[in-house]
Amino acid sequence: MSIHKQVKIVTTHQLKEMKANGEKIAMLTAYDYSMAKIIDQAGIDIILVGDSASNVMAGNKTTLPITLDHMIWHATSVVKAVKRAFVVVDVPFGSYQGNSSEALRSCIRIMKESGGHAVKMEGGIEIKESVQRVLSAGIPVMGHLGLTPQSIYKFGTYSVRAKEEEEARKLPEDARLLEQLGCFGIVLEKIPADLAKRVAESVEIPIIGIGAGPDVDGQVLVLHDMLGITQDFKPRFLRQYADLNKIMTEAFKNYVSDIKLKSFPNERESY
Numbered sequence: 186m187s188i189h190k191q192v193k194i195v196t197t198h199q200l201k202e203m204k205a206n207g208e209k210i211a212m213l214t215a216y217d218y219s220m221a222k223i224i225d226q227a228g229i230d231i232i233l234v235g236d237s238a239s240n241v242m243a244g245n246k247t248t249l250p251i252t253l254d255h256m257i258w259h260a261t262s263v264v265k266a267v268k269r270a271f272v273v274v275d276v277p278f279g280s281y282q283g284n285s286s287e288a289l290r291s292c293i294r295i296m297k298e299s300g301g302h303a304v305k306m307e308g309g310i311e312i313k314e315s316v317q318r319v320l321s322a323g324i325p326v327m328g329h330l331g332l333t334p335q336s337i338y339k340f341g342t343y344s345v346r347a348k349e350e351e352e353a354r355k356l357p358e359d360a361r362l363l364e365q366l367g368c369f370g371i372v373l374e375k376i377p378a379d380l381a382k383r384v385a386e387s388v389e390i391p392i393i394g395i396g397a398g399p400d401v402d403g404q405v406l407v408l409h410d411m412l413g414i415t416q417d418f419k420p421r422f423l424r425q426y427a428d429l430n431k432i433m434t435e436a437f438k439n440y441v442s443d444i445k446l447k448s449f450p451n452e453r454e455s456y
């Protein structure tokens with residue numbers, strides 16, 4: 186196989202070039218093989234194996250319960266499907282904060298066992314040592330600032346972050362720090378659009394927004410939310426691209442009804 190066939194088409198270098206050229210970056214979450222295959226074939230640049238799997242796949246209220254083993258399982262399924270996209274894997278709560286050796290161990294497991302291309306960690310200066318240590322092992326790291334769901338019990342709510350002066354001052358500092366450390370990109374979640382714009386303009390690495398307005402370098406949404414599978418989560422920033430809940434419910438009802446009415450399977454569907 187030629188070297189070109191072995192190399193993934195999307196790389197951290199290309200993502201940075203896309204920002205420099207003003208080309209917006211498209212990112213979506215995925216947690217399983219079948220969905221990841223469709224998303225990859227649709228031309229997405231980055232697939233995030235998000236710890237939102239805790240919510241949309243496992244039905245938890247927060248992202249806190251998901252474990253490293255769960256994340257590796259999801260990531261392994263996604264990686265098998267992907268031919269073009271850059272695959273980023275969330276490092277779950279409790280496997281990197283406050284202990285850089287553990288952070289390195291967790292990220293090495295993710296990279297070795299799942300075949301993912303990079304990891305994402307939530308936080309700024311608080312996780313500086315973990316980020317440094319993981320980067321020093323040659324693992325690409327994406328930051329995540331603003332609303333960081335792993336700290337939900339510290340915030341107390343999922344409302345817009347960095348509206349207060351102190352947080353609005355710290356966030357750009359954290360973004361610059363993550364860039365200096367060597368992160369290849371940062372997710373900014375649910376912050377005022379003008380602050381996100383300022384952050385995107387102040388760094389050379391791509392800033393990917395979710396609820397951070399249009400003036401960043403790319404956008405990310407949670408798959409189940411944008412497909413309209415999730416029913417009870419409709420924040421202002423969410424654009425729903427399909428109503429799969431309705432389509433699927435109809436399909437399931439028709440299936441049940443066909444069985445009850447003995448119309449499935451018919452002769453052509455039998456051997």
Ligand code: KIV
Nearest residue numbers: 214235236237372405
């Ligand atoms: O876990 C996730 O899906 C995320 C996105 C909200 C960016 O981190």
